[in-house]
Amino acid sequence: MSEAAERVREFEWRDQDFKFLAKLLHEKTGIVLTEKKKEMMYGRLVRRLRALSIKSFAKYCEYLQGASGDKELGFTLNAITTNTTDFFREMHHFEYLRDRLLPQVSKQVSLNSAHHFRIWSAGCSSGQEPYSIAMVMRSILGPAARNCKILATDLDSNMLATGKFGQYDAEKCHETIPRTYLASYTKKVKDSDGDMVMMKDEIKKLITYKQLNLLHDWPMKGKFDVIFCRNVMIYFDKETQDRLVRRYATYLKPDGILFIGHSESLLSVSDVYKCEGKTTYRLLP
């Protein structure tokens, strides 16, 4: 950035402030913020400084180290996370679920059975991923889907609130949700933003939303049949990625499946997973 451009900034943004914040956020979330992200970080945090009437990033860094620091960190993390998502993003994973995994489950899970098929959407953002899973599950298993459980976790509390609410822009939903699912599992609503689509309760009930930092302890008991961790690890360094995918292995049932994002790879953990197809991995015995 040129000196002239620096002069027109609303808040002073020194290199040392960027480095302090990048280090703190890396420690807390695993997200790597390189110099290239400096402008993005300024843009995402500037509203927070205004809201707090803080006059510079140096003062904001001090604030984060002060008595209100722990509470403030939640706002900083919510501002920094990249939450891009969509219904049925990377469709091949939902096709795999629909055509390969769920038909087998439907033989075991009946209305009264205690068999629980468990799926974890790790880094679920605003809910489009777990809702896509739930719609596929309901369409294949019928009412017996209620014996299946989807856990949806994210670090960002704003995203989890959107997910729990389950209401999305109608135009976007019409572009991304297959028509039969849209007709069966959603209803039309209107609010101040215009036409919206609301997930029906029968779909919402299949999902439990929880805040979870993937770098911290995982309190879940029991193992999962499928884990979706897509487009989350790309923000982490290699070491954190490796640790995470090895940790997922300990939370998968025998033969469990891990879906990852299109630009992620599990080459370094081929001792733990076998590639089953595009970004689809099966736990090795």
Ligand SMILES: C[S@@+](CC[C@H](N)C(=O)[O-])C[C@H]1O[C@@H](n2cnc3c(N)ncnc32)[C@H](O)[C@@H]1O
């Ligand atoms: C780009 S979104 C991916 C959403 C969805 N999985 C998809 O593929 O469409 C990445 C999500 O990971 C979450 N995230 C980033 N770091 C995290 C961490 N340390 N623990 C839990 N979630 C994290 C972000 O809050 C964000 O919602």
